[in-house]
Structure formats: C-alpha cells, structure tokens
Amino acid sequence: MTTETSTGVTAGPAAPTSSAQVALRPVAPGAATITGGVWHARAEANRTRTIPAGAELLRTAHNLVNLEIAAGTAEGEAVGPIFADSDVYKWLEAAAWEYGRSGGEDLLATQHEIAELLTRAQAEDGYLNSVVQLREHERYRNLPWSHEHYCAGHLIQAAVAHARTTGGRELLDVATKVADHLVATFGPGKTEDVDGHPVIEMALVELYRETGTRAYLDLARWFVDARGHGIIEGHGHAPTYFSDRVPVREATTVEGHAVRAVYLAAGAADVAAETGDTELLAALQRQYDSMERTKQYLTGGLGARWEGESFGDPYELPNDRAYAETCAAIGGVQWAWRMLLATGEARYADQIERMLLNGVLSGISLDGTEFFYVNPLQLRSDAHPEGDRSPAHGRRGWFECACCPPNVMRTLSSLAGYLATTGQDTSGNPAVQIHQYAPGSVSGAGLDLDVETAYPWDGGVRVTVRRAPEGPVTLALRVPGWAEGATLHGEPVPAGQYASVTRTWSTGDAVTLDLPMSPRFTVADDRVDAARGCVALERGPLVYALEAADQPDGVVVDDVRVDPGSAVTAEHREDLLGGVTVLRLRGHQGSAPPSDARSPYATAGTREHATRGEAVTLTAIPYHVWANRGPQPMRVWLPVVEH
Amino acid sequence: MTTETSTGVTAGPAAPTSSAQVALRPVAPGAATITGGVWHARAEANRTRTIPAGAELLRTAHNLVNLEIAAGTAEGEAVGPIFADSDVYKWLEAAAWEYGRSGGEDLLATQHEIAELLTRAQAEDGYLNSVVQLREHERYRNLPWSHEHYCAGHLIQAAVAHARTTGGRELLDVATKVADHLVATFGPGKTEDVDGHPVIEMALVELYRETGTRAYLDLARWFVDARGHGIIEGHGHAPTYFSDRVPVREATTVEGHAVRAVYLAAGAADVAAETGDTELLAALQRQYDSMERTKQYLTGGLGARWEGESFGDPYELPNDRAYAETCAAIGGVQWAWRMLLATGEARYADQIERMLLNGVLSGISLDGTEFFYVNPLQLRSDAHPEGDRSPAHGRRGWFECACCPPNVMRTLSSLAGYLATTGQDTSGNPAVQIHQYAPGSVSGAGLDLDVETAYPWDGGVRVTVRRAPEGPVTLALRVPGWAEGATLHGEPVPAGQYASVTRTWSTGDAVTLDLPMSPRFTVADDRVDAARGCVALERGPLVYALEAADQPDGVVVDDVRVDPGSAVTAEHREDLLGGVTVLRLRGHQGSAPPSDARSPYATAGTREHATRGEAVTLTAIPYHVWANRGPQPMRVWLPVVEH
Structure with missing residues (x-):
C-alpha cells in the first residue's frame, strides 16, 4: 500500500516537492499508522459505515447519476446543486486514502468504476462538470457561483490521492486533462476570472507535485494573486464573502466565508512553499496569527456567523450561534498543516490537534452515520431547529448542501498523514518529528518506531525503536502548548515546542514522554x-x-x-x-x-x-x-x- | 385637519370600531398634538427633510416610474424588488399623516398625483401591482415571495390614512377595488393561499373600520387562521420564517422573521378586537409575554438574528450581532398599541415608549437624512462593514431593500396618535388616558388638556385643563414601570399602572406628575x-x-x-x-x-x-x-x- 510516486513526493495531505522551501516533509503514505485508540475507532467507523453509506447517498442524492447521464450511460436531467460533482470527488478521495489505510478490493473496484465513468463523462477538450454539461449552461458563465474550478479542484485532489495510494493513473489522466484545459483557458491574457470558491489552488499545486508540470503551479499562483481585487462583484454577496476584497499578500486577517478563506490560504501556502515566496508566506503567517488570536473558537472552530457562513469581527465569538462549520475546521487543519511544513513551528501542530480532536471530530457521530454541519459551543433549552443545518435537530444523515460529510470521510481516512514529518535538525542530522500521538507506528529519517499510548485519555507516550540506521538521528516529540510540566524520561521539557533526543539508536531503545493531564x-x-x-x-x-x-x-x-x-x-x-x-x-x-x-x-x-x-x-x-x-x-x- | 370619518372611527394607527371589544379607544386625529421636545424635533426633520427626500428617492430608485409605466404614462421596464410598490405606499401613508399633522398643500397635491397614478395603473378587475403587471408574471403565482398582498396591505393603510386626515376618498376607491378583488379571489373555497409577508391582515381590518364592509374583516380573519399550517413549503426558508409553522391561536411565542411575526400578530389583534375573539386575544397575550420575557432587547429591539432577520431562541440576545431591524421595532409598536387598546394595561404603553424612544428612533439620523436597517447594542473596534445593512458602515441614505426608511417616516408623522386614548373608568365615568408624555395637547372624554413637560429629559409633567365638560371625568396618567417613587401632586403613586384623578374639572385645573429620573x-x-x-x-x-x-x-x-x-x-x-x-x-x-x-x-x-x-x-x-x-x-x- 505504501507507494512511492515517481516524483519522490510521498504522502498525505499536501506533500511539497523536494525543491520546495519547507522546514518539514511528510512521511510516505503508510509510513505512519494508527492502530488503536480514539482515531482508530473513528477511522474504523468511517471504513465500515460512513464511506459505504456515502456511496449509497451519492446515488440516491443523484450525484453519481448526474455523471452517468453526462457519460451517456443513463438518461435524465441533472439533479442537485451546481457543485454536486464535488461530493463525488471528496468521497473518491476518502476512498483512495482509505484504500491506502486499510486496503479492500471492493473499495478499489469502486474507484475504478468511477474513474471509468469520469473518463466517459469528460468532454473532448478536457472540460468536466456534469451539472453544467447537462443543464446546457455556458461554461464559466457564472464562475462566482458555478463552482466549476471548485469541482475540478476536488477531482484533482481525489486523483492525486488515488495515484499516491494505489499507483493507478487513470484518475490522474482525467485530472490532468481537466488541468490542461484550465491552463489553456485561464490566466493572464486568457480568461481572467476566478472561481467563487477556492480549492483549485491547493489542487493544482498537488498536481504539480505529482506530475512535475510547472504550468499547474503557475496557474495556481495566478489564481492566488488574481483574487482580492474585487473582481467578483454583484453576485449576491460583497467581494469579502468570496475572499476577493483584499489580495492575499496584503490581507492582515481572515474574513468572509470561512471555508473559502481557509481553503484559499492553504492553497496560497502551497504556492509559497513551491515557489519559495517568503513574502507570501509572511502574509499567511500574519493572517493565521490574526485568526488564532481573534477569530477562533476554543474548539478550533472557525466562522462565527451563520450569515454568509463567515468569520465575524475580532472577538465576535458567540457560543449559541457559533457557525463553526465542520468543513471550515477541516480547511483550518489543511492550512495549519502547510504552515507546519513551511515553518516547523509546534504551534501549528497544536492547532491541528485542537481542530481535529474538537471542532472536526464533533462533526460526525460516534457510529459514523450522522453529521453536524454547524458546531456550536452551546445548545439552549427550548432551542428551535431552523433548517437542516440547525444543531437543535441533532445530527443528520446528510444535507442538501452535503459538503461536510465527505469532507469528514476524507479527513478520517488520511489522518495518519498528520502524525509525523521528517527534516534536519540544526546540526544537519536527519530528524523525525512526531506531532500527534496515537498508538501505532511511525517511520522516518531511517527510524522505524512503535508508539504506545492511551492518549488523549492518558499523557504517557512511549516511543520504541524497531529499526535504526547507522549514525545519529534526532527524534523530536511535540510538547503541546498546554503541557506545562511535561517530562521526557522524567526531565522537565518546555511546553509549546519539540523535545528532541539526538543519538545513534538501537532496536529496543525507547523514549518516554509524559504530558500532564490535570484538568x-x-x-x-x-x-x-x-x-x-x-x-x-x-x-x-x-x-x-x-x-x-x-x-x-x-x-x-x-x-x-x-x-x-x-x-x-x-x-x-x-x-x-x-x-x-x-x-x-x-x-x-x-x-x-x-x-x-x-x-x-x-x-x-x-x-x-x-x-x-x-x-x-x-x-x-x-x-x-x-x-x-x-x-x-x-x-x-x-x-x-x-x- | 381633524376629520371625523363616516363610521365615527377617528384616529391614528389602528382605530377599532365602536362595536369592537376594546378597553381603550384612540382619540381623533389632531386631538393629540406634540409641539416641542424630542418628538417634535424629529417630526419636523421628517417633514422638512425625510419625506421630501423620500419622494425623490422613490423616483430615482424607480418605484414611482414602475407605477407610471403600469399607468401608461411612461415607458420602460420594472426596476427593483418585487415589493417596490410598497415603499411608495408607506411614503404615501407618511405624507397623509404628515398632512394631518402639519398641513402643506404641496404634500396634499403629491398625494393626489399618486392617487391619480394608481387609479390609472390599476387593472380593470382591481388588481394592482406594477412589478407583476410589467414583468408579465402570472398573478399570485409565487405568493410566498411576491409580496402581492403585502403591497396591497400598504396601499390600503395609506388610503385609510389619507381618508382620515384629508377626507379625500380617491385613494380609498383604489384601495377598496383592490380589497374587493382580494375578497373575490381569496378565502375558503377560492384560492386558499397566504402571502409570504403579513400586513394585509391589519390593513383589511382598518379598511373594514373605515368602510364598514364586513367582507374585509372576514377575509382578514381567514388570512390569520389559514396561516400556521405549513402551507408555505419549499420556498427557501422553513415555514417558521413565514410565521407559518404554528397557527396563531396555538403559538406560545414569536419565531421566524421578526417583521413578519409582529405584523401578523398586530393584524390578529385587530381581528380579535373586532370579532370579540377572546381566545385569539389570549393567544396573542401569551405570545407577547414570551417575546418580552425572552426575545426582546433592552432597547425594545426585536429579532436577534441576521440569518432570516429572525427571532432567536429564548435569551439568545447578542449585542454585536443584534439584528433588531428598525421595521421590527415599528411592528412591535403596532402590536403593542393594539394590545394596549384591547387590555388597557399600562405595560403595553411602557413597551411602546421603550421601542419608540430607543429601538425605533435609533433607526434615523438626527437630521432625518440617514437610516439604520439594523440596530445593534454594540459596535466593536475594527468591525468590518459587510453589505449595505451593516452598522459598521454608519447610517445610509437608502437601502436596496428600502422597507425601513418609509416605515420610519410614517411612524414619525403619526406619533401623536399614540399619546392618549379614551374609555370608561370602573365607575362608568368617561376617562382619558395619557400614555406618552410630550409637550402639546390632548383632547378626549370632553377634556381639552395642555401638557407641559421637558420629558424625557425631566420627569415633571404638568397637565392643565383648557376646557372641561360638566360632570366627573377621570384623567389617567401612565406611571411607567421603571418609575418607582413617582408622585402625583407629591403623593406616591405605584409604578407600572395608571395614576387616576376623577373629578369634575374646571378650566385651569392642573395635575402634576413627577417621575423620578435618577439614572x-x-x-x-x-x-x-x-x-x-x-x-x-x-x-x-x-x-x-x-x-x-x-x-x-x-x-x-x-x-x-x-x-x-x-x-x-x-x-x-x-x-x-x-x-x-x-x-x-x-x-x-x-x-x-x-x-x-x-x-x-x-x-x-x-x-x-x-x-x-x-x-x-x-x-x-x-x-x-x-x-x-x-x-x-x-x-x-x-x-x-x-x-
């Protein structure tokens, strides 16, 4: 299941190329595993219930049928929202990571079926969007709302995941045809519009990483910089909503629709890493600082307002009416991951943990069958449910706008990718960093490690060497910012940074981290x-x-x-x-x-x-x-x- | 300017017929005047700036042009929202009350011009809605959103005001043709739909009061009872939004879109009064109690949520994101006024005062030229303006959805109607109640009274008899609920009720109320x-x-x-x-x-x-x-x- 891709780029959500200017690099898919505890239980529910139910729902909600009609294998009309294809792609990405995590030939077969379907549905010139194709809409006529780039982005992300976990190229072929079509159509001197909903930026950079085609990176950078000049006007929301009021390089905070804002920031971080754009990275750090300092819930939840699903003003963080969309916390994880890779700062790993274990995980029921779109910090007595997103209803099996469920699926199936990274320590020794603690294994910098822990219920983490290379390697363990009084082998280590041990390791060597778990x-x-x-x-x-x-x-x-x-x-x-x-x-x-x-x-x-x-x-x-x-x-x- | 109408119904906003089961009755138009102080200053700004500017804006925003095209006196297409006509009607109502307040032949001439225009624009069968007529929409095809009854309601209210203050019948002729058309079209066994936005209920009852035509009251009652059965489904909001989830008689609180909810309740109160429906009145008291106890801002503002401009859950009253639409507070005044007439309870007059002097008055600038749509209780540093309703912009000259400005105009021009009522005391003596304090005059129950006060800056109120009838008359002065320690002629009087003096009065007699003004x-x-x-x-x-x-x-x-x-x-x-x-x-x-x-x-x-x-x-x-x-x-x- 652990497949090294042709570019040497190896794993997980967002994997910078070898030439990218980053502090840390992901470990290969499968090089980190979770074999027990909270995350394992959730991932298993995802495998056994959520992903299979998602496949059914994509059929009953007509998403797959739309694609079949576009492929000529079914008849009828497109049903559902303009972005219906994206739910299929997010599910497909979940299936790909899940195959990488746990195998399953049925799951692989379904991916192949959908890839075949997409191949048929795709237009000669690479364009692919079933709803636009079936409703005979003019392409890109209403880009602020049509989500055409958004759908393409999710397709590309699914294709990259599929390629990285199965080695199969058929989805990647569809995705590169889509991307080539975009490169031919958009950019300076061509069509100079941007999609109303970012995600294409992250996707194109990942596709560049997977294929080495520089034009994808260039287009991603162009999309990042074209935004923020108020070019999306008069579409029912102010440019703010579309992250189009202020250029990314000039912005000092996050604003507008929360998912749009953090997806854009994550894509911009990818661009910054691959182009060595330190100015852009500095702008993103500034925005992240502002978000964390003034616009994030304790749960990691992002987006205070129901109105426009948006960030509020600084310190506007109501509990009862917190929107804190599940997708926004997931996007927050994606952004923080890229900032962690770029900077190597423990604070971003702290953020990933806070969001994953609180504001993301609250978005799905324990048994994996029901979801929250909105994640408030308070539900009052006598709260009246208003609309299908209202938490007062309780969790729901699906939503009319079904962005959150498959987003949770792809997150739960790719979790292990967030556990660890590799890099060099300040002396130039190879180093492996463990950011998140769960029972399982981590391989990196030549070390094969077993991790034993009952975290997050217990603060003890024991890392044992199963296999070691010759020469010194640094093992760095994150000490969370809240963990004042943590010890490594009984010696105090400061909170909010990595506790490191550099030595030549032998099989059976162990490191014990104790995190204080006082309430x-x-x-x-x-x-x-x-x-x-x-x-x-x-x-x-x-x-x-x-x-x-x-x-x-x-x-x-x-x-x-x-x-x-x-x-x-x-x-x-x-x-x-x-x-x-x-x-x-x-x-x-x-x-x-x-x-x-x-x-x-x-x-x-x-x-x-x-x-x-x-x-x-x-x-x-x-x-x-x-x-x-x-x-x-x-x-x-x-x-x-x-x- | 003081015109007694043919039915003996006499004044102000909402004037029950002589057969209505109410505790109190309004005084005749002109029988209460405000000659100085806060309200006078605001009414003068309304007369000299707001109403004239409104007439201009109705032209530049195309509302009047739509009607001219429908009348065949101009060419072009309808511009603006589906409810564009209603802004004209609310302005017309403001002009009518203002003519009653201060005269002005220009103002009367403009009313005549618009009446002439409406007469021409009205279809043969009485239907009148310029936008629907010009856009060749099928009538009542999309009643949840088309606001056709809503526009008709505001036309009827304007016509009634025009008749009561000028004695002219030409607008009333247009309005009765509209109402007859509605009676012929809607109701049991006919079209059994309701409009998405209440106001027609209040309007039809007032037209019944003005004309004596029982069918208008019957249709109003039918509209009240037809609602609340979830008949408005699948129109982008849940039935809750449209006040259509629970029948008025069964509802225990207010919910959904705040303006819709309070307009409906005010209309239902009119129906209850005119039909002697004590069950309906009790339901409305229960809902009012719930609103005041759990869903009203200290400013009287109504509607906590931007999402759906709606009431929130009980005690959900954020300050920064208070919506508290100006129109909702105005609708709250209209509802409270009807509850005051029905019950004679001082608490409703307290409510009118709280809403008028805080949550309504905040909706217009001191100079009468700019408005707030939204009236929060906090504006933060670094608040970012989002959309034209955002208070962070500051006040605005007009809005794309321009419901609030002409609503403020008609309220400021009819304020004196809320000052006083008449009724009988418990011994059967004629009585006049003064509910709101402003310098000016009140006539009722045979007494002509002068009121001297610097209220709300000073708590002293001196009421002097200018003319008195023979025999005992009760003069009742409201002691606000907050006024613990109030005195009448130096004697303590309890707060939250009326302090009464019953005697045979002579010219020059005076009563002095002192309200404690400690912060x-x-x-x-x-x-x-x-x-x-x-x-x-x-x-x-x-x-x-x-x-x-x-x-x-x-x-x-x-x-x-x-x-x-x-x-x-x-x-x-x-x-x-x-x-x-x-x-x-x-x-x-x-x-x-x-x-x-x-x-x-x-x-x-x-x-x-x-x-x-x-x-x-x-x-x-x-x-x-x-x-x-x-x-x-x-x-x-x-x-x-x-x-």
Missing part, C-alpha cells in the same frame, strides 16, 4: 462577550462540555455555575460514549429566569439572582462526543459563581 | 450571554450607550469596566446631538487583549486581566442618538469591575 480551567479574553465571567474545562488536548444527560436530576444546564477554585476529578468510563474520560466538578444550580418575570431585565438590586444555589456535582464529557444521545442542552463555557 | 443600572437575566456580568445604564425611558467620541483620550470602549456602586450624574447638554442629557460615571480602563497573545484563551490564572485599570470618567449618551458622528465603537452593556 484545566480556561478563561477567554474579556472581549469575547459570551465567555465573559465564564471558564471552560480542558484536559490534555480536549475541550469539555456539560451535556444535560450527564447531570443530576433537576439540574438545568442553562443555569449552572461552577467554582473554578474547586477540585476537578477525572474518571475513565469505558462504558460511556465509546469510552471517554469524564470530568467531575462541583457546581451550583443557578436561578432559572423567574417564571413571573415580565422581561429579562431588571434594575440592579431589585431581582435576586442566586448564582450559588444548591451545590451539585456536574459531569463534563469531551465536546466532540456531544449530541450522541439526541439533541439536548450543552455548553462549553460555564459561568463562575460569584464570590 | 438606573440595569442587569439582565443570566441566560443572556452577552450581558452576563454587565450593567446597562437607563434614565427615565431612555437606554444609554457609551460611544467612543465622548470618552477621554486613550479609553477604548471595547475594554472599559464600570462600577455599579459609583455615582452617576446627569447633565443636560443643549449643544450636543440636538440637545441631550448625558450621564457621567466612573469606570476603569480594562486591559486590551495582550498584543503578544497567541489566542484569546488562557489557562485560568496564567494571564493577567486588569479589570480595574486606570480610573476614568465615562460619558454615556442616549442610545438613540448614537452614530450621528460617524460609525464608531459603541456599547450598551458594560462589564462591571471585579471586586
């Missing part, structure tokens, strides 16, 4: 309205939440208060929610709104608010498993008792 | 996230706000803290913002977010938040005058210092 109370900046006077609970990399089901009878989650001075105890509950560590803390039932109150407002001092009512023991669960027992009141930020 | 700190229920740990400042009926322009150098409004234990002083500043009383209080500059912070989150205890930084004197202005010096940071809810 932490977290506070937010005062400008974050909905978290003012509140604390959140974290333990290790996990954000916790109170969900109604776990609280004593009579406790109303909307009204509780907690005392951050009280002790918090952790207990692992193998029987609960697939096996989770819960946190117990003392709190107080606050006053519910008086039933006879005419308004929620009162002159100070005239209405009693018992913020320290009856003492109760509250139980918090990891945020990412909420809403697996039906929709119910939940909250991450907890008001503190007044002293 | 108040107001707190919100704990469930209101964005107000937790905060206070707001109120004085009299006014909500106050901190705006950046009034604060000492270096004070960042986003970061201040106030001490609710400190004294607040009031000072009237005739030179400021048209003359306002400002409030001064001690506060502290809190910490800005650390410039080197990587995220807004930190483990409790690891980052210092100086909530009691440098002591500063802060100045608050009435919320309704904010953004008259350009857009800038502003906030109503102020975090308190920690002790």
Whole structure:
C-alpha cells in the first residue's frame, strides 16, 4: 500500500516537492499508522459505515447519476446543486486514502468504476462538470457561483490521492486533462476570472507535485494573486464573502466565508512553499496569527456567523450561534498543516490537534452515520431547529448542501498523514518529528518506531525503536502548548515546542514522554462577550462540555455555575460514549429566569439572582462526543459563581 | 385637519370600531398634538427633510416610474424588488399623516398625483401591482415571495390614512377595488393561499373600520387562521420564517422573521378586537409575554438574528450581532398599541415608549437624512462593514431593500396618535388616558388638556385643563414601570399602572406628575450571554450607550469596566446631538487583549486581566442618538469591575 510516486513526493495531505522551501516533509503514505485508540475507532467507523453509506447517498442524492447521464450511460436531467460533482470527488478521495489505510478490493473496484465513468463523462477538450454539461449552461458563465474550478479542484485532489495510494493513473489522466484545459483557458491574457470558491489552488499545486508540470503551479499562483481585487462583484454577496476584497499578500486577517478563506490560504501556502515566496508566506503567517488570536473558537472552530457562513469581527465569538462549520475546521487543519511544513513551528501542530480532536471530530457521530454541519459551543433549552443545518435537530444523515460529510470521510481516512514529518535538525542530522500521538507506528529519517499510548485519555507516550540506521538521528516529540510540566524520561521539557533526543539508536531503545493531564480551567479574553465571567474545562488536548444527560436530576444546564477554585476529578468510563474520560466538578444550580418575570431585565438590586444555589456535582464529557444521545442542552463555557 | 370619518372611527394607527371589544379607544386625529421636545424635533426633520427626500428617492430608485409605466404614462421596464410598490405606499401613508399633522398643500397635491397614478395603473378587475403587471408574471403565482398582498396591505393603510386626515376618498376607491378583488379571489373555497409577508391582515381590518364592509374583516380573519399550517413549503426558508409553522391561536411565542411575526400578530389583534375573539386575544397575550420575557432587547429591539432577520431562541440576545431591524421595532409598536387598546394595561404603553424612544428612533439620523436597517447594542473596534445593512458602515441614505426608511417616516408623522386614548373608568365615568408624555395637547372624554413637560429629559409633567365638560371625568396618567417613587401632586403613586384623578374639572385645573429620573443600572437575566456580568445604564425611558467620541483620550470602549456602586450624574447638554442629557460615571480602563497573545484563551490564572485599570470618567449618551458622528465603537452593556 505504501507507494512511492515517481516524483519522490510521498504522502498525505499536501506533500511539497523536494525543491520546495519547507522546514518539514511528510512521511510516505503508510509510513505512519494508527492502530488503536480514539482515531482508530473513528477511522474504523468511517471504513465500515460512513464511506459505504456515502456511496449509497451519492446515488440516491443523484450525484453519481448526474455523471452517468453526462457519460451517456443513463438518461435524465441533472439533479442537485451546481457543485454536486464535488461530493463525488471528496468521497473518491476518502476512498483512495482509505484504500491506502486499510486496503479492500471492493473499495478499489469502486474507484475504478468511477474513474471509468469520469473518463466517459469528460468532454473532448478536457472540460468536466456534469451539472453544467447537462443543464446546457455556458461554461464559466457564472464562475462566482458555478463552482466549476471548485469541482475540478476536488477531482484533482481525489486523483492525486488515488495515484499516491494505489499507483493507478487513470484518475490522474482525467485530472490532468481537466488541468490542461484550465491552463489553456485561464490566466493572464486568457480568461481572467476566478472561481467563487477556492480549492483549485491547493489542487493544482498537488498536481504539480505529482506530475512535475510547472504550468499547474503557475496557474495556481495566478489564481492566488488574481483574487482580492474585487473582481467578483454583484453576485449576491460583497467581494469579502468570496475572499476577493483584499489580495492575499496584503490581507492582515481572515474574513468572509470561512471555508473559502481557509481553503484559499492553504492553497496560497502551497504556492509559497513551491515557489519559495517568503513574502507570501509572511502574509499567511500574519493572517493565521490574526485568526488564532481573534477569530477562533476554543474548539478550533472557525466562522462565527451563520450569515454568509463567515468569520465575524475580532472577538465576535458567540457560543449559541457559533457557525463553526465542520468543513471550515477541516480547511483550518489543511492550512495549519502547510504552515507546519513551511515553518516547523509546534504551534501549528497544536492547532491541528485542537481542530481535529474538537471542532472536526464533533462533526460526525460516534457510529459514523450522522453529521453536524454547524458546531456550536452551546445548545439552549427550548432551542428551535431552523433548517437542516440547525444543531437543535441533532445530527443528520446528510444535507442538501452535503459538503461536510465527505469532507469528514476524507479527513478520517488520511489522518495518519498528520502524525509525523521528517527534516534536519540544526546540526544537519536527519530528524523525525512526531506531532500527534496515537498508538501505532511511525517511520522516518531511517527510524522505524512503535508508539504506545492511551492518549488523549492518558499523557504517557512511549516511543520504541524497531529499526535504526547507522549514525545519529534526532527524534523530536511535540510538547503541546498546554503541557506545562511535561517530562521526557522524567526531565522537565518546555511546553509549546519539540523535545528532541539526538543519538545513534538501537532496536529496543525507547523514549518516554509524559504530558500532564490535570484538568484545566480556561478563561477567554474579556472581549469575547459570551465567555465573559465564564471558564471552560480542558484536559490534555480536549475541550469539555456539560451535556444535560450527564447531570443530576433537576439540574438545568442553562443555569449552572461552577467554582473554578474547586477540585476537578477525572474518571475513565469505558462504558460511556465509546469510552471517554469524564470530568467531575462541583457546581451550583443557578436561578432559572423567574417564571413571573415580565422581561429579562431588571434594575440592579431589585431581582435576586442566586448564582450559588444548591451545590451539585456536574459531569463534563469531551465536546466532540456531544449530541450522541439526541439533541439536548450543552455548553462549553460555564459561568463562575460569584464570590 | 381633524376629520371625523363616516363610521365615527377617528384616529391614528389602528382605530377599532365602536362595536369592537376594546378597553381603550384612540382619540381623533389632531386631538393629540406634540409641539416641542424630542418628538417634535424629529417630526419636523421628517417633514422638512425625510419625506421630501423620500419622494425623490422613490423616483430615482424607480418605484414611482414602475407605477407610471403600469399607468401608461411612461415607458420602460420594472426596476427593483418585487415589493417596490410598497415603499411608495408607506411614503404615501407618511405624507397623509404628515398632512394631518402639519398641513402643506404641496404634500396634499403629491398625494393626489399618486392617487391619480394608481387609479390609472390599476387593472380593470382591481388588481394592482406594477412589478407583476410589467414583468408579465402570472398573478399570485409565487405568493410566498411576491409580496402581492403585502403591497396591497400598504396601499390600503395609506388610503385609510389619507381618508382620515384629508377626507379625500380617491385613494380609498383604489384601495377598496383592490380589497374587493382580494375578497373575490381569496378565502375558503377560492384560492386558499397566504402571502409570504403579513400586513394585509391589519390593513383589511382598518379598511373594514373605515368602510364598514364586513367582507374585509372576514377575509382578514381567514388570512390569520389559514396561516400556521405549513402551507408555505419549499420556498427557501422553513415555514417558521413565514410565521407559518404554528397557527396563531396555538403559538406560545414569536419565531421566524421578526417583521413578519409582529405584523401578523398586530393584524390578529385587530381581528380579535373586532370579532370579540377572546381566545385569539389570549393567544396573542401569551405570545407577547414570551417575546418580552425572552426575545426582546433592552432597547425594545426585536429579532436577534441576521440569518432570516429572525427571532432567536429564548435569551439568545447578542449585542454585536443584534439584528433588531428598525421595521421590527415599528411592528412591535403596532402590536403593542393594539394590545394596549384591547387590555388597557399600562405595560403595553411602557413597551411602546421603550421601542419608540430607543429601538425605533435609533433607526434615523438626527437630521432625518440617514437610516439604520439594523440596530445593534454594540459596535466593536475594527468591525468590518459587510453589505449595505451593516452598522459598521454608519447610517445610509437608502437601502436596496428600502422597507425601513418609509416605515420610519410614517411612524414619525403619526406619533401623536399614540399619546392618549379614551374609555370608561370602573365607575362608568368617561376617562382619558395619557400614555406618552410630550409637550402639546390632548383632547378626549370632553377634556381639552395642555401638557407641559421637558420629558424625557425631566420627569415633571404638568397637565392643565383648557376646557372641561360638566360632570366627573377621570384623567389617567401612565406611571411607567421603571418609575418607582413617582408622585402625583407629591403623593406616591405605584409604578407600572395608571395614576387616576376623577373629578369634575374646571378650566385651569392642573395635575402634576413627577417621575423620578435618577439614572438606573440595569442587569439582565443570566441566560443572556452577552450581558452576563454587565450593567446597562437607563434614565427615565431612555437606554444609554457609551460611544467612543465622548470618552477621554486613550479609553477604548471595547475594554472599559464600570462600577455599579459609583455615582452617576446627569447633565443636560443643549449643544450636543440636538440637545441631550448625558450621564457621567466612573469606570476603569480594562486591559486590551495582550498584543503578544497567541489566542484569546488562557489557562485560568496564567494571564493577567486588569479589570480595574486606570480610573476614568465615562460619558454615556442616549442610545438613540448614537452614530450621528460617524460609525464608531459603541456599547450598551458594560462589564462591571471585579471586586
């Protein structure tokens, strides 16, 4: 399953070429594996339930049928949104990574079937978009909304994944014909439009990496730079929405539609890496800083606003109406991964972990059958479901706009690619970095390593050498930013950077990292309205939440208060929610709104608010498993008792 | 200018027939006047600037041209939204009330011109909608979005206002032809659809009041009851948006699009009053209670969400992203007015005052030339304007969807109608109630009264008898709910009800009400996230706000803290913002977010938040005058210092 590609480029989501100016490089597909724990369980549910159900849904929701009609193997009319093809491509990418992860000839056969279908559906000149072809729309007539480049981008990503995990070229042939058509059609002196939804930028760079065709990289760079001049005007949203208000090189923050913004940034990071464009990389660092400092939820969630699925103003981070689209957190991971490769800074690996284990993982049910599009940090009592994306409905099997489900699928099937990288240490020794901790194996810089850990439930990580090269190699282990007091072999190591050991290794050598797993109370900046006077609970990399089901009878989650001075105890509950560590803390039932109150407002001092009512023991669960027992009141930020 | 109509129905917005089951009745148009103070200044700006500019804008924005084309007096195509006619009608209603208020032959002439235009544009069978007529749309083909009944409703309201203030019938003739056409087309056994946007219900009841034609009332009742069965499906929003999820009689709260919801409720209240339907009235009281208790801003603003311009869940009341559409507060006034007439309860007059003086009045600039569509309770530093409704732009001269500006115009020109009512006291004596305080005059129950006051800046109100009938008459003065400690002639009177004097009056008799005008700190229920740990400042009926322009150098409004234990002083500043009383209080500059912070989150205890930084004197202005010096940071809810 571990296939080295012809260019020597080797693995995972985003794999810079050997000439790219990056600090770190991915390990080869299959060179990192996850064999147990949280991620393994989720990946297995993805394999056994989510991906098979996705294939069915792509048929019943007509996505595959559209392509069959375009291929001439079925009859009828296109059904579904203009971007219907992209769901097929994201599923196809998931299937490709999954084949790389776990094999399965059926899965390979389905990929071949779809590749065959796409080959037939593709126009002579390389154009391929079933909905546009079937509805006899003029190509690129309405690029701000037609998602034609967006669909092409997802096709290319699927084809690259397929090539990297199966070695098969048939999808890559379709994808390169699409890309050649784009190169012939778009760019300076040709059609100078950009798609309303980025992703083509990342895709073209990956295709350049896979094929070595420089024109793909050049077009990606052109798309990055053509954007941001307000060329998408008068399409129902301001240019901001389309990431088209400010050029990427000049932007100081992220704004507009969150998924569009982070996909564009990830593609720009790819361009910066492959072209050695340090100015562009610096601009992206600035934007990432701003996002993380002012526009990201504690869960890693991105995009505060339902209106336009967009980033809000700085510090505008409501809990109940957090949009925090699952796709945006996935795009955030993709961007952070590229920043990690480019800079080698541990903070980006911290970010990947925060997003994956909280804001992405909350997007799919434990059994892999239902999804959240929107990932709020609070669901109130009496919340009314409004539209199919509303969390008040609970999770849903699919969505009319079905971008999130196959995005989760491709993420869960390619997770191992985010575990480790290789590079050189400052002395020029080969080095392998382990960024994310899960039981399994990592191979890199000549070392074959076994990883034993019960992380994220336990903070102990033991890395054992199975095979070692001659000469010194550096093994670098990320110490997360929250892990103050971490030790390596019992010696303190600083948080927020890599703890390294450089030596000549022998089989059986082991390194033991201990990360402190004491529960932490977290506070937010005062400008974050909905978290003012509140604390959140974290333990290790996990954000916790109170969900109604776990609280004593009579406790109303909307009204509780907690005392951050009280002790918090952790207990692992193998029987609960697939096996989770819960946190117990003392709190107080606050006053519910008086039933006879005419308004929620009162002159100070005239209405009693018992913020320290009856003492109760509250139980918090990891945020990412909420809403697996039906929709119910939940909250991450907890008001503190007044002293 | 004071014209008694043929039915004996006499005044203002919503005037129940003599057979209606209501506690209170409006006074005749012109029987209440406002001759000075805040409302007079605003009404004068409306007369001299807003209404004339509106007439121009209706031409440049093509609304009038559409009607001219439909009338055959111009050529071309319809331009603008499907509901373009409604802006003309709302302007026409404003012109009619304004003529009733201040006269002006030009204003009357323009009304006649438009009436003539409408007569020509109207189809033989009574149908009238220029956009549908010009775009050759099939009538009522897309009633959820076509706003055909909505436009008809605003035409009818304009015609009724025109008839009541000028005595002229020509607009009423057009309106009755429209209404007859609706009666012939809609209802049980005919077309059983409802419009996507209520207002026709209120309008038909008013037309019934004006003409005595029972069929109009019957159709209004049918429209009220036909709604709420999910008949509007598959039109881009759930039935909730269209107030079509739950029948009015069964609903326990307000939900969906805020303007639609409150317009429907106001129309249902009209139906309940005219048909003596106590079950319907009880349902509306229940819904009003729920709205006021859980879904209304301190400013009276209605509709928490930008998404769908809708009400949120209970206690979901963000400050920065408050939508609080100007039109929704106006609709709230219309609903509260009908509840006041039906029940005689002072709480509804309190509500009218809160909405008018805060959430409605904030919708127009002091000079009458610019508007807010959206009325948030906070504007942050670095807020980015997104779309023409964004408060971060500052006020705007007009909007693509121009519902709010002419709605403000018709409200400002008809304000005096909300001042007073008549009825009987519990002993059967004739009674006049004064609900709102402004310098001017009130006539009712045989009493002619002069009102002297500097309210809302000063709490003294002196009512002097100019003319009195024989026999005892009750004079009832509203003591607002906030006015604990109010006195009538020096004797304490309870807040939240009417203080009454029953006697035989003589010319020169006077009653003096003193309302306490001490500034108040107001707190919100704990469930209101964005107000937790905060206070707001109120004085009299006014909500106050901190705006950046009034604060000492270096004070960042986003970061201040106030001490609710400190004294607040009031000072009237005739030179400021048209003359306002400002409030001064001690506060502290809190910490800005650390410039080197990587995220807004930190483990409790690891980052210092100086909530009691440098002591500063802060100045608050009435919320309704904010953004008259350009857009800038502003906030109503102020975090308190920690002790």
